[in-house]
Amino acid sequence: MASYRIPLVFIAGLMVASQLAAQDDLGAMLDARREAIPKQKRVFEETWLIPADGAEPNAEPRFAGRVVVFQDRPKERLEIRRAAADQLEEPIVIVCDGRRYHLVTRVGATELISSEPVADPFVQLVLASPAGRAEPHRTVTDSDGTTTAIVLRHKRDPDFDEDDAFELKRPQVESSLLKKGLSSFSAAQDRHVAASAGARGVDEIETANGKVSVTPDPEAVWWMEEHSVPPLEFEEFRIEARLAPYNDLPEPQTVDPEA
Amino acid sequence: MKTIVRRQLVATIVTLLSAIASVSPAEAQLLDRIKQAAGIAQRVAPAVITISTEQEVEIGRGIAATIAGYYGVVQDPQLTRYVNLVGLAVASVDPRTDIAYRFAVLDSDDVNALAAPGGYVFVTRGALALMNDEAMLAGVLGHEVGHVNRRHVVNEIRARARTELGLEEITEQINLTGEEYLEQTIQLGTTALFMGLSREDELEADAYGVKVAAGAGYDPKGLTRFLAALPNAEAERRSLLAKTHPDIDDRLDEIDDAIDDLETDDATVTASDRFHDRSAIETPSSGGR
Numbered sequence: 001m002a003s004y005r006i007p008l009v010f011i012a013g014l015m016v017a018s019q020l021a022a023q024d025d026l027g028a029m030l031d032a033r034r035e036a037i038p039k040q041k042r043v044f045e046e047t048w049l050i051p052a053d054g055a056e057p058n059a060e061p062r063f064a065g066r067v068v069v070f071q072d073r074p075k076e077r078l079e080i081r082r083a084a085a086d087q088l089e090e091p092i093v094i095v096c097d098g099r100r101y102h103l104v105t106r107v108g109a110t111e112l113i114s115s116e117p118v119a120d121p122f123v124q125l126v127l128a129s130p131a132g133r134a135e136p137h138r139t140v141t142d143s144d145g146t147t148t149a150i151v152l153r154h155k156r157d158p159d160f161d162e163d164d165a166f167e168l169k170r171p172q173v174e175s176s177l178l179k180k181g182l183s184s185f186s187a188a189q190d191r192h193v194a195a196s197a198g199a200r201g202v203d204e205i206e207t208a209n210g211k212v213s214v215t216p217d218p219e220a221v222w223w224m225e226e227h228s229v230p231p232l233e234f235e236e237f238r239i240e241a242r243l244a245p246y247n248d249l250p251e252p253q254t255v256d257p258e259a
Numbered sequence: 260m261k262t263i264v265r266r267q268l269v270a271t272i273v274t275l276l277s278a279i280a281s282v283s284p285a286e287a288q289l290l291d292r293i294k295q296a297a298g299i300a301q302r303v304a305p306a307v308i309t310i311s312t313e314q315e316v317e318i319g320r321g322i323a324a325t326i327a328g329y330y331g332v333v334q335d336p337q338l339t340r341y342v343n344l345v346g347l348a349v350a351s352v353d354p355r356t357d358i359a360y361r362f363a364v365l366d367s368d369d370v371n372a373l374a375a376p377g378g379y380v381f382v383t384r385g386a387l388a389l390m391n392d393e394a395m396l397a398g399v400l401g402h403e404v405g406h407v408n409r410r411h412v413v414n415e416i417r418a419r420a421r422t423e424l425g426l427e428e429i430t431e432q433i434n435l436t437g438e439e440y441l442e443q444t445i446q447l448g449t450t451a452l453f454m455g456l457s458r459e460d461e462l463e464a465d466a467y468g469v470k471v472a473a474g475a476g477y478d479p480k481g482l483t484r485f486l487a488a489l490p491n492a493e494a495e496r497r498s499l500l501a502k503t504h505p506d507i508d509d510r511l512d513e514i515d516d517a518i519d520d521l522e523t524d525d526a527t528v529t530a531s532d533r534f535h536d537r538s539a540i541e542t543p544s545s546g547g548r
Contacts, residue, residue, distance in 0.1 A: 188354070188355075188356045188357065188358060188359050189347070189359050189360070200321055200324065200441070200442065200445070201321050201322075201324035201325035201327075201328055201445060202321070202325050202442060202445050202446045202449060205325060205329065205446075205449045205450065205453055206450045206453065206454060207453035207454065207499060208453065208454055208455060208499055208502035208503050209498060209499055209502070212329065214325055214328045214329045215328045216321075216324040216325050216327070216328040217324055217327040217328040217331070217332070218320075218324040218327075220323075220324070220327035220328075220331075220332040220334075220363075221320055221323045221324050221327060221379070223332065223334060224323070224327075224332065224339075224361045224362075224363045224379065225361060227336060227339045227340065227343065227361075227363075228343070228359070228361070229340060229343045229344055229347060233340075233344070234344060234347055234348075237344045237348070238348060238476075240533070241393070241476070241528050241530045241533060242476065242528060243348050243475050243476040243477070243528055244348075244352070244474060244475050244476040246476075247476050247525050
């Protein structure tokens with residue numbers, strides 16, 4: 001029994017050491033991110049596209065999530081919504097109070113570096129890739145030069161309430177800081193409309209061509225309400241035709257099979 | 260605010276009357292006249308007619324059920340999904356975040372598009388048949404989204420309710436979606452749609468449609484091309500649209516001005532191939548006209 005004790009302790013020690021090293025890396029990365037916050041107060045929304053697993057190099061990237069960023073140096077707030085199945089998940093809210101980054105939940109704030117979401121590859125990718133100053137889109141590459149993400153950035157009204165955005169004791173976790181944005185639009189689209197009263201209709205209408213009898217069709221309205229579009233399908237639809245916010249997204253490069 | 264002022268005026272007059280209870284016959288006659296005037300002031304105080312978002316959606320669903328009953332809805336999931344995707348692309352440019360937008364195709368050869376309050380937007384088969392690309396559909400849906408976002412039908416209901424529902428002499432706040440008024444309110448909204456909104460509302464919706472279609476990335480001349488194609492439809496099939504909208508030349512002028520005012524020059528998507536691939540109807544409808 002004793003013979004196993006030393007290796008187990010050794011392995012546990014190695015795990016702790018590697019965890020600490022990872023935390024050091026993460027800490028350094030967050031420090032660099034905080035240092036990169038520009039002087040001017042700003043708000044922007046980023047749309048993240050990443051290559052699909054196993055896809056050809058020239059394949060269309062997939063919608064991976066949306067991030068709203070509020071910055072007022074040295075403070076910062078990120079609302080990260082990942083794409084999952086055909087929906088956008090609830091936002092992961094991260095706030096830098098000027099010194100450290102915190103994960104903000106409905107019940108309070110904990111230091112980000114030791115929280116669970118920081119292990120998520122998409123969250124790490126976002127944190128490791130601070131936005132530049134002005135470019136409307138940027139390409140994120142790894143150390144081999146392989147594209148890991150294409151990011152489209154859109155400015156939003158920079159007039160936000162700093163107290164609400166950077167509050168840690170009574171945190172704001174709803175995406176309510178953006179008065180008018182795609183996040184809240186999506187939420188409205190997701191909202192379930194109770195099929196109760198109100199679809200009764202009327203049985204005679206006056207038209208410019210005269211009065212007409214009608215049998216109202218409330219079931220057609222319910223059918224309409226049931227056929228809403230999943231958010232991710234909406235994103236793919238806009239990407240396909242390069243509709244906003246994807247106007248600037250480069251077209252996939254065609255590969256000549258003869259070459 | 261005016262209601263409060265009137266009430267204060269009435270209260271002041273009544274207090275004054277109480278204070279000078281013992282008066283001469285001539286003064287009493289004068290006071291009678293003042294009392295009558297006070298009574299009239301009380302009665303003509305306008306009813307407070309507000310329509311919340313919840314009430315708007317409830318009324319809108321009733322109007323949508325009536326429109327669906329009149330024309331029939333094409334219950335083709337693929338086509339409906341496509342129209343929703345185009346509609347949401349334009350609606351997301353300047354969205355009302357308090358409602359969910361829904362789009363459907365009406366089973367009619369008539370050329371028309373309608374929007375009920377609360378975000379229920381319809382376009383007919385006949386209108387789709389006149390279109391050659393997605394930008395045309397985006398322009399038409401953008402126009403209808405404009406009616407929703409500017410609350411044109413809701414404002415029409417509020418304006419008509421006072422006289423047509425006999426609410427002129429009511430001084431309390433009115434719940435238009437209560438049992439007493441809901442059906443009549445839906446009737447007012449449906450009538451407004453089928454008799455026509457004001458010329459100003461229609462031209463505003465045209466300019467709005469251009470703005471949001473371009474904001475979504477679509478060629479802003481889609482709506483122009485749709486209006487230019489209208490004469491290709493049989494006169495009978497476009498008669499309701501013609502009677503409920505301003506003259507086409509006036510609309511085209513308004514649209515040209517709106518295009519000139521656009522601040523973007525990268526709105527060029529027409530998506531003609533996608534439109535032809537996805538706008539075909541494959542399934543029968545819930546009824547039709």
